[in-house]
Amino acid sequence: MTATTVNTHTDSTAALKKERRRAIAFGVFFLIVAAAILVLFIFNTDSQMVSTLKLNPTTRNKPIHVPDLVLPTQLTLIVLMIITGAIGAYQLGRGFKNAATALGVVFLLFIAAFLVWATRNKAINLLGILSFTVAAATPIAFAGLSGVMCERSGVINIAIEGQMLVGAMIAVLVASVTGSQWFGLGAAIISGAVLGAVLAVLAIRFIVDQIIAGVAINIFGLGITSFISQRYMQPNPELNTGGVFPRIAIPFLSKIPVIGPIFFNQNAIVYILFLTVLVMHFMLWYTQWGLRTQAVGEHPRAADTLGINVFRIRYINVIIGGMIASIGGAYLTIGSVGRFDENITAGKGFIGLAAMIFGQWTPLGTYGASLIFGFSDALQAKLQILGKVQVPIPSEWLLILPYLITIIVLAGVVGRTVPPAADGQPYIKE
Amino acid sequence: MDESSSHSVTPKSKDAKKKSSSWASAMVVPLLAVFTALVIGALLIAFTDPVVLDAWKHFFADPMGALAATWQSIAVAYGALLSGSLGLVEIWKALGVWLHGGGTEALAVAMVPLSESLTASVPFIFAGLAVAVGFQGGLFNIGAEGQLLVGALSAVYVGYSFPGLPIYIHLPMALIAGFIGGAIWGAIPGLLKAYTGGHEVITTIMMNWIIISISAWLLKVGGPMSRGELPITPEVLPSAQIPKFFSTQGNRFHAGFFLALITAFLIFWLLYKSTKGFEIRMLGANFKAAVYSGINVKHLWVFVMALSGALAGMAGTVQALAIDHWVGMGFSGGMGFDSIALALLGRSHPLGVVLAALLFGTLRNGATRMQSVAHIPIDIITIIQALVIVFIAAPEIIRWLYRLRQPEGEEAPIFTTSWGS
Numbered sequence: 135m136t137a138t139t140v141n142t143h144t145d146s147t148a149a150l151k152k153e154r155r156r157a158i159a160f161g162v163f164f165l166i167v168a169a170a171i172l173v174l175f176i177f178n179t180d181s182q183m184v185s186t187l188k189l190n191p192t193t194r195n196k197p198i199h200v201p202d203l204v205l206p207t208q209l210t211l212i213v214l215m216i217i218t219g220a221i222g223a224y225q226l227g228r229g230f231k232n233a234a235t236a237l238g239v240v241f242l243l244f245i246a247a248f249l250v251w252a253t254r255n256k257a258i259n260l261l262g263i264l265s266f267t268v269a270a271a272t273p274i275a276f277a278g279l280s281g282v283m284c285e286r287s288g289v290i291n292i293a294i295e296g297q298m299l300v301g302a303m304i305a306v307l308v309a310s311v312t313g314s315q316w317f318g319l320g321a322a323i324i325s326g327a328v329l330g331a332v333l334a335v336l337a338i339r340f341i342v343d344q345i346i347a348g349v350a351i352n353i354f355g356l357g358i359t360s361f362i363s364q365r366y367m368q369p370n371p372e373l374n375t376g377g378v379f380p381r382i383a384i385p386f387l388s389k390i391p392v393i394g395p396i397f398f399n400q401n402a403i404v405y406i407l408f409l410t411v412l413v414m415h416f417m418l419w420y421t422q423w424g425l426r427t428q429a430v431g432e433h434p435r436a437a438d439t440l441g442i443n444v445f446r447i448r449y450i451n452v453i454i455g456g457m458i459a460s461i462g463g464a465y466l467t468i469g470s471v472g473r474f475d476e477n478i479t480a481g482k483g484f485i486g487l488a489a490m491i492f493g494q495w496t497p498l499g500t501y502g503a504s505l506i507f508g509f510s511d512a513l514q515a516k517l518q519i520l521g522k523v524q525v526p527i528p529s530e531w532l533l534i535l536p537y538l539i540t541i542i543v544l545a546g547v548v549g550r551t552v553p554p555a556a557d558g559q560p561y562i563k564e
Numbered sequence: 565m566d567e568s569s570s571h572s573v574t575p576k577s578k579d580a581k582k583k584s585s586s587w588a589s590a591m592v593v594p595l596l597a598v599f600t601a602l603v604i605g606a607l608l609i610a611f612t613d614p615v616v617l618d619a620w621k622h623f624f625a626d627p628m629g630a631l632a633a634t635w636q637s638i639a640v641a642y643g644a645l646l647s648g649s650l651g652l653v654e655i656w657k658a659l660g661v662w663l664h665g666g667g668t669e670a671l672a673v674a675m676v677p678l679s680e681s682l683t684a685s686v687p688f689i690f691a692g693l694a695v696a697v698g699f700q701g702g703l704f705n706i707g708a709e710g711q712l713l714v715g716a717l718s719a720v721y722v723g724y725s726f727p728g729l730p731i732y733i734h735l736p737m738a739l740i741a742g743f744i745g746g747a748i749w750g751a752i753p754g755l756l757k758a759y760t761g762g763h764e765v766i767t768t769i770m771m772n773w774i775i776i777s778i779s780a781w782l783l784k785v786g787g788p789m790s791r792g793e794l795p796i797t798p799e800v801l802p803s804a805q806i807p808k809f810f811s812t813q814g815n816r817f818h819a820g821f822f823l824a825l826i827t828a829f830l831i832f833w834l835l836y837k838s839t840k841g842f843e844i845r846m847l848g849a850n851f852k853a854a855v856y857s858g859i860n861v862k863h864l865w866v867f868v869m870a871l872s873g874a875l876a877g878m879a880g881t882v883q884a885l886a887i888d889h890w891v892g893m894g895f896s897g898g899m900g901f902d903s904i905a906l907a908l909l910g911r912s913h914p915l916g917v918v919l920a921a922l923l924f925g926t927l928r929n930g931a932t933r934m935q936s937v938a939h940i941p942i943d944i945i946t947i948i949q950a951l952v953i954v955f956i957a958a959p960e961i962i963r964w965l966y967r968l969r970q971p972e973g974e975e976a977p978i979f980t981t982s983w984g985s
Contacts, residue, residue, distance in 0.1 A: 143675050340958040340961065342957045345704055346908070346953065346957045347954070347957060348702075349704075349765075349904060350954045350957065353905070353946060353950040354946075354951070356901070356943075357946030357947035357949070360946065361944055364941035365940075365941055374688070480773075481769055481770065481773045484769045486772075524809070528778045530781035530784070531778075531780065531781065533777040533780075533905075534777045537770040537771075537773045537774050541762065541767050544756070544761075544762035544763060544766055545761075545762040545769060546760065546769075
């Protein structure tokens, strides 16, 4: 960051050189991915094989029927490899302006190649995988949006994981007691607001290092949820049966072929996510609050001079950020499995932060990035159905995929995308 | 050594006075932080106890009964914690028996809780040093959890795979394997930070989940490191086990304790008496100054992360080679998070870390008994640790609670560098 902000001549050429080196590294990485498609997948196929991807849901809610996708395995893989290779070559030669998007496309191509290869001479329901992708992306997207909310105002929220954990537990607890998932969700949101307020007070009032404050909240969240789970929920299993939000097929929209069953036959929390993404996008760029938030995140001193209450904006955003994170947590329990287990988040709060960076601190980009993580999640869950012959990779190795992608995203995209300028810096009034 | 000579202009007596007062104030906040966290823990124990809650429902009819029930609940829990971790009363009684001509058997038995606390603090010393070294270099390693698992797996692998070696070859081999395993797992986030700018807080967490998935595969029944029908590694051969000191049933005190103390001293020497340590501390104290002074920041980041990972690896190694003799899933059991709390509590100083580790070892050991006697989930310790971190990081809260005055020139550690480099 320091290297890119200075504008003297020598420094800028050094920065350009660094930029160029990164661009070349990216290009080489893309070519390696293309080579991996060749070695791992194409060499293990022959020209007779066919992959069938079903595009019609097996549920009762039937959209207009579309023919299944029947692909010649080897030819499809070769096409995917050529596209990946071309992206790599272009990156080496000219360089993409938006490297994050290029990286995202390459991830998708690789995962698609993997899918086509795994279904050689078999059929798999692609709709099922994509619909599961949207579901699996939901908690990650909420985590990422929470990050966007906080960091746009200049506060780093590492505490998302802890806020999600507490939200997940409170949601199932309250839903079990009241019998209503909506009450559970409401209680989770309140808990998120409280933990958001704790982070805000520590970071803004006490000027605690934001990462330490966040880690403390994460540890607290892990401790308190495990404590309550053992003290109350294990002796009383009826406290851990919150039920699950039912699927709602949205009229008309869910009848659209392919898109309908994927996006518009989900549960209420997923629809809340869609709304949150759109509302946040609108609010950040078209309202007074959004523009003030960005001013506070980029240059709090200037914002203060113009009469914006920096502290107030930061308090509001961090508290709302906590609420958004806790909805993601609630999804993990009352949105999918209906029960709480210790450490149920499994790092999703941190993956969400990677999605936020990948999405360049925008709500729409963050959601797009979450879908890539969700896709890799869905793949490892669904591919086990195909069995060992089709996918001779232990399922534990596939579990690594989201974490590995997170690291690659951080390694590849950080430094090429620009976080809010005052991100992570406490503001001290003069 | 260079820095002290440059400060020689200042009068010595003034310096010495300042130093002693800062030492005292440096102890006050951590002690009060731990105390306050324990008080909050006590309230949490009492007010999640159905008996206490029931008594408070009749508060207006029987106020003393409510208070007595609260006190009773806390006393049972913390009493179990104390007797399980120190057992001073039992030791006192056994001493009496011994002085009146009785045997030493009772004394040996009474000493078990105390020595178990020392034993439990051994991995904490290593893991705390790991995080502390990172803090000193301005790096926040929250991946000790994964690094100690890698260390333990490597050490145990060496420990069961080479039969027929004498202990003075086999044991060092296993120790070194654990050291290197942890170092590699720590160096990867260091390399990522140095050469790509990936923030270590996220990459180390991801590395944790990656090794958890890999070890699930290694250890599952039929996996490469599983023991037949059991999802755990084979038993470490006696030639690679860290020797125990006492033969009393349940007393597992082992030579690793001294290894931990020696390591703490070496780290102290490295940080405060060597050029490398000076560079590390400068990097942590003032990043820009370190860059302009010509230190190779990238190499140093990788070095610090590798060392940090190696120390965390040793935490797992010593625990596996001395206590368990095998590794299963859930081996690390939250030790990675404990280490953050105790590194902060010990102010990232090796001596402070050792003291904090002794405290946490005592707490953890006592909490095991508290769980079995008073049915308090052991996670109460995790909550207490989170509170300790908050109070250490925000000493203003403690000073406000106890009406303490603000000391001059106190600095809190800063790690937030946003997502770039």
